[in-house]
Every structure is written in structure tokens, then in C-alpha cells.
Amino acid sequence: MADTSAPRPRINKLVVAYLVVVHALAASAFFLPVPPYALPIALCVYVSIGLGTTVGLHRRICHHAFDCPRWVEYALVTVAMLTGQGSPLLWAATHRIHHAHSDAPGDIHSPQRGFWYAHLGWILDDDSTGAEDWKTWCRDIVEHRYYHWLLRYRLVPQVVTVVVLGFVLGWEALPACFFLPMVSWMHSTYLVNSASHLPRLGGRPNATRDQSTNVWWVSVLALGEGWHNNHHAYPASARHGWTWWQWDPGWLFIRLLELLGLAWDVRVPTRREGEARGTT
Ligand SMILES: [Zn+2]
Numbered sequence: 584m585a586d587t588s589a590p591r592p593r594i595n596k597l598v599v600a601y602l603v604v605v606h607a608l609a610a611s612a613f614f615l616p617v618p619p620y621a622l623p624i625a626l627c628v629y630v631s632i633g634l635g636t637t638v639g640l641h642r643r644i645c646h647h648a649f650d651c652p653r654w655v656e657y658a659l660v661t662v663a664m665l666t667g668q669g670s671p672l673l674w675a676a677t678h679r680i681h682h683a684h685s686d687a688p689g690d691i692h693s694p695q696r697g698f699w700y701a702h703l704g705w706i707l708d709d710d711s712t713g714a715e716d717w718k719t720w721c722r723d724i725v726e727h728r729y730y731h732w733l734l735r736y737r738l739v740p741q742v743v744t745v746v747v748l749g750f751v752l753g754w755e756a757l758p759a760c761f762f763l764p765m766v767s768w769m770h771s772t773y774l775v776n777s778a779s780h781l782p783r784l785g786g787r788p789n790a791t792r793d794q795s796t797n798v799w800w801v802s803v804l805a806l807g808e809g810w811h812n813n814h815h816a817y818p819a820s821a822r823h824g825w826t827w828w829q830w831d832p833g834w835l836f837i838r839l840l841e842l843l844g845l846a847w848d849v850r851v852p853t854r855r856e857g858e859a860r861g862t863t
């Protein structure tokens with residue numbers, strides 16, 4: 584049930600314009616000739632942005648679920664930023680506030696304010712976040728000059744990629760090869776905030792204080808992020824899918840990095856912690 588006492592959102596017209604443009608470009612893929620190589624490239628773009636987001640932004644930066652060389656972290660973050668969503672300073676601040684106030688007053692994107700507000704509305708709402716929240720919530724990453732640079736030039740990774748792909752693949756191929764997978768990923772990750780906080784859509788094996796839910800189809804789309812009740816029960820775990828059948832490509836990618844010597848101190852729930860939560 585949506586909270587009708589919540590204040591009216593203060594819509595940011597620049598953000599609306601950006602989202603209208605990228606959605607229109609994505610939709611144009613269905614009206615333009617699609618080159619034969621579009622599908623593998625689109626899949627590659629989708630998975631790359633997805634892993635950059637779930638592994639780099641979420642599990643590494645927000646939760647310190649593993650450690651890695653700085654260049655690996657920067658590479659993951661740069662690919663995640665192809666959606667034009669800004670700096671990890673903004674992303675981590677928003678996400679840490681969400682964990683601190685999940686589905687309670689103060690949560691930035693809870694379905695308590697309605698599904699669509701949790702999915703997309705909060706991004707359009709200037710009052711949902713503070714431009715300087717990162718000063719309070721991101722002291723551990725505040726020394727990274729690259730993240731401050733991204734704060735000022737948030738669209739640079741996206742614009743550079745679009746120009747390079749345009750010259751290499753042809754401008755007509757951009758909607759199918761870049762904008763459609765990019766916008767699709769954006770909605771997959773938005774579903775973690777909306778669908779994965781609706782108990783009627785999945786299971787809640789862990790008795791967390793919020794409404795977080797394990798939704799298998801969100802995990803398929805969002806590369807493992809849909810095991811969101813597991814994540815709220817143990818936010819520092821690099822592994823969100825805790826059993827063999829819980830599809831979690833983000834975890835598989837971290838294991839691959841570990842095998843290559845590019846990730847260490849990988850954190851997972853201990854058996855005792857699992858037993859304490861009744862999950863093992
Ligand atoms: Zn959540």
C-alpha cells in the first residue's frame with residue numbers, strides 16, 4: 584500500500600529529459616535495420632554494465648565484500664557508469680541510506696511510497712537524495728579523486744563509448760547495440776529496489792526487519808541481485824545466491840577474479856552466521 588502522506592515529489596526536468604532521450608533511442612532499435620552482429624554486442628554491453636554495477640559498485644564499493652586492485656575497481660566502475668548515473672559517491676550514499684532505513688522512514692526508494700516511486704520515481708525526485716549525502720555516508724571512498732571527477736563529468740564515459748561505437752559499428756547500430764541493452768539494464772537494477780521489496784513476489788527465508796524478498800526472475804535479469812532478502816540478511820557477503828540453484832553471475836565473476844589473483848578477502852556468511860539466521 585502506497586504511503587499517501589508522503590510529500591509530492593519535486594521533479595527534476597533535466598533527469599526526465601535524459602531518461603526520455605535514452606528510452607526513445609532504445610525504442611528506435613525496433614524501427615531501424617538491425618545488423619547481424621547486434622545481438623552478441625548487445626548481450627556483451629548488458630552483461631558488462633551489469634557486472635560493473637553489481638560487482639563493482641554494489642558488492643565491492645558499497646559493502647567491501649571483497650578486495651581487489653584499484654585498476655580493477657576503476658574499470659568496473661567506469662563500465663557501470665556507461666548508464667550516466669553519476670559517481671560511486673552518489674550511488675554508495677543512496678544505497679547505504681537504503682540499508683540503514685530499509686522500508687522505514689528515511690528509505691530513499693521503498694515501495695512503501697508505491698511501486699513506481701521505488702522503481703523510477705525517486706530518481707526523478709530532487710528531494711529524494713541530498714547532493715552532499717556522500718560527505719556523511721562515503722568517508723571511506725572520499726579520497727578517490729577519480730570519483731570526484733565522475734561527480735563533475737558523469738556523462739563522459741557514456742559519451743566516449745557512444746562516439747567510439749558509432750564510428751566502429753555505424754550510427755544506425757547504436758540503438759540496438761548500446762541504448763537498448765543499457766536501458767534494459769537500468770530497469771533490471773531498478774527492479775531490485777521495487778520488485779525485490781515486495782514480499783508477495785518471492786520468498787523471505789531470512790527474518791530481516793525490512794520487506795526484502797528473494798525474487799528469482801529479478802536475479803536472472805539483474806545478474807544475482809534478486810536474492811535481495813539474502814543480501815539484506817548479510818549485506819557484506821560477496822555471494823547473494825546462497826545455494827547452487829540460486830543464479831548469481833555476480834558471485835561467479837568474483838570467483839573468477841579470485842582465481843586470477845585479482846580478488847581477495849572475499850567475504851561470505853560463515854556457517855555459524857547462517858545458522859543464527861536459520862538459513863543453513
Ligand atoms: Zn534493499
Ligand SMILES: [Zn+2]
Nearest residue numbers: 645646678818
Ligand atoms: Zn546492498
